[in-house]
Amino acid sequence: xxxxxxxxxxxxxxxxxxxxxxxxxxxxxxxxxxxxxxxxxxxxxxxxxxxxxxxxxxxxxxxxxxxxxxxxxxxxxxxxxxxxxxxxxxxxxxxxxxxxxxxxxxxxxxxxxxxxxxxxxxxxxxxxxxxxxxxxxxxxxxxxxxxx
Amino acid sequence: xxxxxxxxxxxxxxxxxxxxxxxxxxxxxxxxxxxxxxxxxxxxxxxxxxxxxxxxxxxxxxxxxxxxxxxxxxxxxxxxxxxxxxxxxxxxxxxxxxxxxxxxxxxxxxxxxxxxxxxxxxxxxxxxxxxxxxxxxxxxxxxxxxxxxxxxxxxxxxxxxxxxxxxxxxxxxxxxxxxxxxxxxxxxxxxxxxxxxxxxxxxxxxxxxxxxxxxxxxxxxxxxxxxxxxxxxxxxxxxxxxxxxxxxxxxxxxxxxxxxxxxxxxxxxxxxxxxxxxxxxxxxxxxxxxxxxxxxxxxxxxxxxxxxxxxxxxxxxxxxxxxxxxxxxxxxxxxxxxxxxxxxxxxxxxxxxxxxxxxxxxxxxxxxxxxxxxxxxxxxxxxxxxxxxxxxxxxxxxxxxxxxxxxxxxxxxxxxxxxxxxxxxxxxxxxxxxxxxxxxxxxxxxxxxxxxxxxxxxxxxxxxxxxxxxxxxxxxxxxxxxxxxxxxxxxxxxxxxxxxxxxxxxxxxxxxxxxxxxxxxxxxxxxxxxxxxxxxxxxxxxxxxxxxxxxxxxxxxxxxxxxxxxxxxxxxxxxxxxxxxxxxxxxxxxxxxxxxxxxxxxxxxxxxxxxxxxxxxxxxxxxxxxxxxxxxxxxxxxxxxxxxxxxxxxxxxxxxxxxxxxxxxxxxxxxxxxxxxxxxxxxxxxxxxxxxxxxxxxxxxxxxxxxxxxxxxx
Amino acid sequence: xxxxxxxxxxxxxxxxxxxxxxxxxxxxxxxxxxxxxxxxxxxxxxxxxxxxxxxxxxxxxxxxxxxxxxxxxxxxxxxxxxxxxxxxxxxxxxxxxxxxxxxxxxxxxxxxxxxxxxxxxxxxxx
Numbered sequence: 001x002x003x004x005x006x007x008x009x010x011x012x013x014x015x016x017x018x019x020x021x022x023x024x025x026x027x028x029x030x031x032x033x034x035x036x037x038x039x040x041x042x043x044x045x046x047x048x049x050x051x052x053x054x055x056x057x058x059x060x061x062x063x064x065x066x067x068x069x070x071x072x073x074x075x076x077x078x079x080x081x082x083x084x085x086x087x088x089x090x091x092x093x094x095x096x097x098x099x100x101x102x103x104x105x106x107x108x109x110x111x112x113x114x115x116x117x118x119x120x121x122x123x124x125x126x127x128x129x130x131x132x133x134x135x136x137x138x139x140x141x142x143x144x145x146x147x148x
Numbered sequence: 149x150x151x152x153x154x155x156x157x158x159x160x161x162x163x164x165x166x167x168x169x170x171x172x173x174x175x176x177x178x179x180x181x182x183x184x185x186x187x188x189x190x191x192x193x194x195x196x197x198x199x200x201x202x203x204x205x206x207x208x209x210x211x212x213x214x215x216x217x218x219x220x221x222x223x224x225x226x227x228x229x230x231x232x233x234x235x236x237x238x239x240x241x242x243x244x245x246x247x248x249x250x251x252x253x254x255x256x257x258x259x260x261x262x263x264x265x266x267x268x269x270x271x272x273x274x275x276x277x278x279x280x281x282x283x284x285x286x287x288x289x290x291x292x293x294x295x296x297x298x299x300x301x302x303x304x305x306x307x308x309x310x311x312x313x314x315x316x317x318x319x320x321x322x323x324x325x326x327x328x329x330x331x332x333x334x335x336x337x338x339x340x341x342x343x344x345x346x347x348x349x350x351x352x353x354x355x356x357x358x359x360x361x362x363x364x365x366x367x368x369x370x371x372x373x374x375x376x377x378x379x380x381x382x383x384x385x386x387x388x389x390x391x392x393x394x395x396x397x398x399x400x401x402x403x404x405x406x407x408x409x410x411x412x413x414x415x416x417x418x419x420x421x422x423x424x425x426x427x428x429x430x431x432x433x434x435x436x437x438x439x440x441x442x443x444x445x446x447x448x449x450x451x452x453x454x455x456x457x458x459x460x461x462x463x464x465x466x467x468x469x470x471x472x473x474x475x476x477x478x479x480x481x482x483x484x485x486x487x488x489x490x491x492x493x494x495x496x497x498x499x500x501x502x503x504x505x506x507x508x509x510x511x512x513x514x515x516x517x518x519x520x521x522x523x524x525x526x527x528x529x530x531x532x533x534x535x536x537x538x539x540x541x542x543x544x545x546x547x548x549x550x551x552x553x554x555x556x557x558x559x560x561x562x563x564x565x566x567x568x569x570x571x572x573x574x575x576x577x578x579x580x581x582x583x584x585x586x587x588x589x590x591x592x593x594x595x596x597x598x599x600x601x602x603x604x605x606x607x608x609x610x611x612x613x614x615x616x617x618x619x620x621x622x623x624x625x626x627x628x629x630x631x632x633x634x635x636x637x638x639x640x641x642x643x644x645x646x647x648x649x650x651x652x653x654x655x656x657x658x659x660x661x662x663x664x665x666x667x668x669x670x671x672x673x674x675x676x677x678x679x680x681x682x683x684x685x686x687x688x689x690x691x692x693x694x695x696x697x698x699x700x701x702x703x704x705x706x707x708x709x710x711x712x713x714x715x716x717x718x719x720x721x722x723x724x725x726x727x728x729x730x731x732x733x734x735x736x737x738x739x740x741x742x743x744x745x746x747x748x749x750x751x752x753x754x755x756x757x758x759x760x761x762x763x764x765x766x767x768x769x770x771x772x773x774x775x776x777x778x779x780x781x782x783x784x785x786x787x788x789x790x791x792x793x794x795x796x797x798x799x800x801x802x803x804x805x806x807x808x809x810x811x812x813x814x815x816x817x818x819x820x821x822x823x824x825x826x827x828x829x830x831x832x833x834x835x836x837x838x839x840x841x842x843x844x845x846x847x848x849x850x851x852x853x854x855x856x857x858x859x860x861x862x
Numbered sequence: 863x864x865x866x867x868x869x870x871x872x873x874x875x876x877x878x879x880x881x882x883x884x885x886x887x888x889x890x891x892x893x894x895x896x897x898x899x900x901x902x903x904x905x906x907x908x909x910x911x912x913x914x915x916x917x918x919x920x921x922x923x924x925x926x927x928x929x930x931x932x933x934x935x936x937x938x939x940x941x942x943x944x945x946x947x948x949x950x951x952x953x954x955x956x957x958x959x960x961x962x963x964x965x966x967x968x969x970x971x972x973x974x975x976x977x978x979x980x981x982x983x984x985x986x987x988x
Contacts, residue, residue, distance in 0.1 A: 004617050011613065020971035021883075028609025030561065031616040032552040033623070074886060075879060085877040089949075092922070093971055096949030103952040110922050128623070130616060133609070135556055432954045435961040444965050446983065453956035453967060 010057050013097035014143050017090050018136050022072040029133025037123045038144050043083050044114040045091025052105035055147035056122050059090045065139035084113045158361050165354045176343030183336045190329040193248050196241050197322035203238040204311035211304040218297045221280055221287040232273045254324040258317040268306045271299040385495035393417045393437050406497055408463055424461035440491050474502040530637045536578055537630050539710050543571040544623055561607035569598050577717040581682040594618045675713055676701055686724035694728045694743035700750050705853045711830050715823045719760045727764030727844050758848040766840040769795035796836050800824035869985055870896040872914035874905040876923040884918055887974040902926025906934055916984050921948040936963030943984040
């Protein structure tokens, strides 16, 4: 059973990135549960977790959102590589927050980045995931927490 | 350090006072000695001067006598000898006086005058010849006798003229010597007085100093005692680390409890932790301590990277076992002119707060014991349980579906609440009728969260985070209950005697139980005993008395079973909470103390009909209207315009209730609207008729069964 | 601070965005960016030639991570001041980095103000 604090740590890691890097806070949409493999957007930053909990946590965002985010960060390179860098940094922040809060219980991987139409997101069959929509400006990304 | 400094200063002051006293006494004694010596000389001089005063007259007299002797030619030798003696003594004394007081101005005049005496007296006293010549006519003056006589006469005249002046001058001299002597005496007195005074002052200073010193020592002793008391009783561990990372000589007693060790002096920080923490942690701690001495990073950064903020240590518990404790280390650099001198280390034992936080988390997981859950399930017909789990899971999935609808604004979030509450309320109702307390209480917690959300001025996704967690937990719990139910079923199969299952004998249905997770065939007549049980519980909970009569439930077609069950649960709860009055009230209204509730299911002309009737207080339309206004379901104007029929329909509106208190059984405002919604969902209708003070009757009409509809709910 | 000679800054981070972000956000007139590197190996190769006074250092990077790189840079030039900029927020990592010779620690994500304060602190110590 996931603890509230654990979920909050992941969520804060994500919203904190928007608040600090883009100086515009992101808000949470209505969270829900999902059985089966969640759908992802074009760019996804993944961290895998083992130890007391096993599974993945990832941030997946549409290209349009990342473009606006880069613009807010005064970046003018909107290449594929930069987009990957960006979701990687978000995942990095989530990973850093998790290490700070549960470093002693979790082994947290270095983030990896997935992109493309049908990326192969690791998913354990039968695992229920928490989907937390991250709304920023008019865009919406998703934080997926899939841990057992 | 401070104590030592003060002590050294004290010693210096003591030595200073001693030295000052010795110097003072020495000075006084030396000066007194000199003054006394002076005074003795003065007194001798004064005596001499006093004796000298008589001499001028004496000399004059003796000269007279000598002249007379010479005139009568008498023997003059004795007179001359006397004169010689007197002059010699005077001269000697005067010279001695002069030697003793060389600077005395009053001595100058008599000396000068005496020097004038010398040439006159000299010839007289130096005479040594024979003054007379003996002849027949008697003695006559010899030649040298005549000269002598002349000298004597001259001297006599001089002495007679000057004796008075000389005496006067000597008197002045004596008077001045007298004054000098008394001045010296006064000085000596003054000196002695001053010496005594100074000695008294010094003694007083010494005494005062001794007194304050005693006081300081007492204060210092008290301060030391206080420090010792603090160090003995303070709950934090305190110690200083020196530049070799070793613990100083002062530490607080709390350390002994924390580290199970008596002596810490000279212990290195690494030695302190060596056996208590894993090597990696020890290495990090050692590096951190080392960094504290450098100036690589400022204090704030050092604080933020303190790796010992919550240190887990495993230590002997003193009884041969191991125990895990959590310590919090804080480090403060103590800096001097030379940089960091010490590092003050404060250690707190935060085990209890850490464990409390853990327990809070754990208690969420085991809010209800598995035993409790199993006991509840033992009473249940497995089919009934599986049916409940199916509908509950469906309900929770509906809740999740509601959550899944995207939302950004407060209104969008708020819109979800009513629907979620309806579903949860229905699940909770069924869980409590089946006596599955572990599930009912979990749903109740979730309902509470929703109710809290309603009160918030602005809803965001953050408010829904705890709910999605709780929903996940609830689904997991239902899965656990299902697994346990399946196991229980197979247990009953292998042990058909059901000896360990009270009230379970009637529920043994081997044929159906084999289906396990597969949706079992629903049989609504099983509801009758459960309803009766629920009626008894509700009556007891709410201090009511009523009988429940049930008829026709055996004829409920399977597709309607779940809905009928939901409706009956809700209506029975409403009747028990709102409808049936307390026995006192009923007697006051000349009614039977025990009420009655009647449930009747029957085939009707175009389908089925369920009647639910209680002989309770009934419902007043105006009560419904004012409650609806209070809940802002309608405005006061709308209420005023309502007739009885539309007023009564308010009870089916979402979010309506006539009770404010929140209990497990009613009052959340999602009672009858759940019933109405589920009736509409299977194509039925619901109506209510009531007479205040007499009865409330709900009538549900359901359409005839068609093949396609049978799977709609599952 | 303006009266002093210009400081030379080297930025080490595997993310292009972060490198540009740091370069863009630093607001010191007397701080001149003399090189950027995407990992520890690149940083070492560039170091002797660029001879920076101040280095910002990411920790998780391919090929050679920041912790190792810090030690090597300090060995080459003990006076170099290193600011770790990383999302790794655990304390053991921070202590390890400081022990290797880092002088400051900044957590990702950071604001421009936090970055500039951290760099200013390093320049005071340089």
